[in-house]
Amino acid sequence: MxxxxxxxxxxxxxxxxxxxxxxxxxxxxxxxxxxxxxxxxxxxxxxxxxxxxxxxxxxxxxxxxxxxxxxxxxxxxxxxxxxxxxxxxxxxxxxxxxxxxxxxxxxxxxxxxxxxxxxxxxxxxxxxxxxxxxxxxxxxxxxxxxxxxxxxxxxxxxxxxxxxxxxxxxxxxxxxxxxxxxxxxxxxxxxxxxxxxxSRRTAELIKYASNSFLAMKITFINEMADLSEAVGADVQDVARVIGLDKRIGSKFLNSGPGFGGSCFPKDTTALVKTANDYERPLSLIETTIAVNDRRKRAMARKVIDAVGGNVRGKRIAMLGLTFKPNTDDMRDAPSLAIAQALKDGGATISAYDPEGMEQARAELPFLDFCHDAYAAAENAEALVIVTEWDQFRALDFTRLKQVMAQPILVDLRNIYRKSEIEPYGFKYRCVGRPHEE
Ligand code: NAD
The missing domain is CATH 3.40.50.720 (NAD(P)-binding Rossmann-like Domain)
Incomplete structure (x- = not known):
């Protein structure tokens, strides 16, 4: 054809x-x-x-x-x-x-x-x-x-x-x-x-319904992560076990810094607008959007807490900028709000992303872009994993500790475990899992 x-x-x-x-x-x-x-x-x-x-x-x-x-x-x-x-x-x-x-x-x-x-x-x-x-x-x-x-x-x-x-x-x-x-x-x-x-209208709605449902699922587990932190539970176990129920399914239950990207934010918003036009408001999706928006800056506050409540004059290193790994797409990435909030708090930010730095430069001109994770970590008071690229899954923590001002890891994607990191002398913070010092 x-x-x-x-x-x-x-x-x-x-x-x-x-x-x-x-x-x-x-x-x-x-x-x-x-x-x-x-x-x-x-x-x-x-x-x-x-x-x-x-x-x-x-x-x-x-x-x-x-x-x-x-x-x-x-x-x-x-x-x-x-x-x-x-x-x-x-x-x-x-x-x-x-x-x-x-x-x-x-x-x-x-x-x-x-x-x-x-x-x-x-x-x-x-x-x-x-x-x-x-x-x-x-x-x-x-x-x-x-x-x-x-x-x-x-x-x-x-x-x-x-x-x-x-x-x-x-x-x-x-x-x-x-x-x-x-x-x-x-x-x-x-x-x-x-x-x-x-029918044509049904197909059009299916796409929005699908993306909105997935955005809601991510947001659900993110709220469970916050609750897990408060009550001393482990959200990864919650996700794994509820995901074993076939009615729920295991996908899209990774808690993190909130959904971003070129589709979920704009598609959830557009669906809410359509629903309002037809006078059938979608409260669940409206709330999903609001919860997710709040979450991104809340992740910056998590970083600020980890370094003692104030980032003014401090260097923070961000690893990963794209909205997810294996793309160079920066559209609506959580890193945008996190970096802005850290800057608003007075931090200097160094960053490294394997593929997204060219696109990120336009959106985040105030970042110091570095050639790898270790260069970004130099003199940093905290290292923040924002996007879970594979190359961040096996970092050399001995080397990182030598170059950082303070050994603090804020793992917004839960790719490490506290028990793996602490032997290197790092303070470890994550999302929805116990991390008390
Ligand atoms: P994109 O911005 O990467 O690409 C759009 C392209 O269209 C651009 O290269 C632009 O120059 C070109 N263009 C615009 N008007 C044109 C015209 N009149 N003639 C010729 N070219 C024109 O967008 P994308 O991410 O590929 O998304 C496209 C659509 O697919 C969107 O509606 C998006 O929601 C949807 N979608 C995207 C994804 C995704 O993961 N990116 C997944 C599913 C659906």
């Missing part, structure tokens, strides 16, 4: 490379000429494990192309995906659909022959109707149907998630979309996760 993907970001690029790997002919279109130039030269503008090999392999096989020119590739395509960003709109928190609607307008001008236009971007309920209206109004002769095909991949494991999904959801209002969308995903659902067809 001939596929065009509009928007070559985290989702568009991974989807394009994976569809090409299935044997489809894919063109990724992006307005950002620098991005397209880089991709044509074999440079991947984002960090995503194994994506470079997949792009190289499929570009070489002539199944994956990159362009800034939408018109030609849309004219040739059987299916055109919209995979542009839908960030929070400044001011009111609704999803900003301007990129989606602009893309729809450009697609309308270029459609030739029967085409499925499928929205991969996360979009509020009813956006498919509007995309359809825009295309019909702009090009009344166009022969097309609009489907919703939300994407569930996770950054850091995006290729694996795309190729082995738990489910693929396609929302359609016109039966003519069913066969091409089934054909497109045949290589996946023949072996693995089910392909589920729903």
């Amino acid at each position: 001939r596929i065009t993907i509009v928007g070559a970001g985290y989702v568009g690029l991974v989807s394009g490379a994976c569809f090409a790997d299935f044997g489809h002919h894919v063109t990724c279109v992006d307005k950002d000429a620098t991005k397209i130039d880089a991709l044509r030269n074999g440079d991947i503008p984002i960090f995503e494990p194994r994506l470079d090999d997949l792009v190289a392999k499929n570009s070489k096989a002539d199944r994956l192309k990159f362009t800034t020119e939408l018109k030609e590739s849309v004219a040739d395509a059987d299916i055109v995906f919209i995979a542009v960003g839908t960030p929070s709109r400044r001011g009111d928190g609704h999803a900003d659909l301007s990129y989606v609607y602009d893309a729809a307008g450009e697609i309308a001008d270029a459609i030739e022959g029967f085409t499925v236009v499928a929205t991969k971007s996360t979009v509020p309920v009813g956006t498919g109707d509007e995309v359809e209206r825009i295309i019909r109004e702009r090009n009344p002769k166009a022969d097309f149907v609009v489907a919703s095909n939300p994407e569930f991949l996770r950054e850091g494991a995006a290729i694996e998630d795309f190729k082995h999904p738990d489910r693929i959801v396609v929302g359609i209002e016109d039966e003519r979309a069913r066969s091409p969308m089934s054909e497109l995903y045949r290589p996946i659902y023949l072996n693995k996760g089910p392909l589920v067809f729903t």
